Amino acid sequence: MKQIDFVFRTLLAELAQRIAHTPESELDTNGRFVPLSVKGRRYWYFDAAGFRGGKVRKYVGPDEDEAVRQTVTRFKELKEDANARRKIVRMLVREANLPAPDPFAGKIIRSIADAGQFRSNCVLLERYAYQCFAAFLGVQLPMVPWDSNEKAIGFSIRTNADIVALRDILRSADRSFAPETFSGIRQGDVRFVNANGFRIELAAPTLLTAYLVEDSAKSVVLYKSGVEVTIPRPERYAVHELIMSARPVEDDNVLDREHSRMRALAVIEGMLCARRQADLAEAYEAAWTRNDSWKALIERGITLIDDMQRRTRILEGLTQGMKDIGCDPSHVL
Incomplete structure (x- = not known):
């Protein structure tokens, strides 16, 4: 596992900042303003995509109306910014190989x-x-x-x-x-x-879902010009999946639990690679102390990691994270 190149991480930060500072608009930036002249007067219409394809044209107002002209100007700026963000998204997907x-x-x-x-x-x-x-x-x-x-x-x-x-x-x-x-x-x-x-x-x-989405974070989905969404924090997600991987056999099939384990380990190792062991330790400790049944499932989830070298790396990372947050590792590991 390796870190994303610094250039692409910078582009990701720029994309997130651009989206966060984009003013709200009822107009879809995939649409366009169209001027039409009637009897010497200019009028503005807006073309947007129709529900079943094609386009829908909506009357906006006369060009002589200052508010209408300002709306057209603001939309042009929003569209230019959206096009710039779309180029960033394409670069991140094609060149950085991000999903x-x-x-x-x-x-x-x-x-x-x-x-x-x-x-x-x-x-x-x-x-x-x-x-x-x-x-x-x-x-x-x-x-x-x-x-x-x-x-x-x-x-x-x-x-x-x-x-x-x-x-x-x-x-x-x-x-x-x-x-x-x-x-x-x-x-x-x-x-x-x-x-x-x-x-x-x-x-x-459920209680486990509440734990998962507590203190959720903002991120960007790489679609079109980028979409700001709310996601669970990766450390919470990793612990959640670790718990799900250790559920009793009768709860669901073995394959589902194995998939949960693989997702938990991928995110845990990603966090350790990013040197975010303190964040991981905080999420781990929060689940450990919140519910006795979760504590037993976390212990079992760690035990079920059959690759001993991998298990050792994870435990070492968690131990360091516990020390970073001032928690005695022997109390939770």
């Missing part, structure tokens, strides 16, 4: 971001959060396995009102999204699925 979502997943994530959900209670989970960790840590993370359904996005939200809001956002992006109910779904989970079988999974608000 990006497939186009439909990117479209859904962007729709949720544009609706302001990541600024309230929504946290991106699972594979697309993992994709963000490489940029967040500045480390090249390995590809890791997920379940057999590649067409899914996971989120954590807090209230029924958030579920309703998310449903409406999904249906505005794809009208075929509908709630899915079946006997195998975990109690408290909510799923939406579209006509092509693409799933949106909303995690049940």
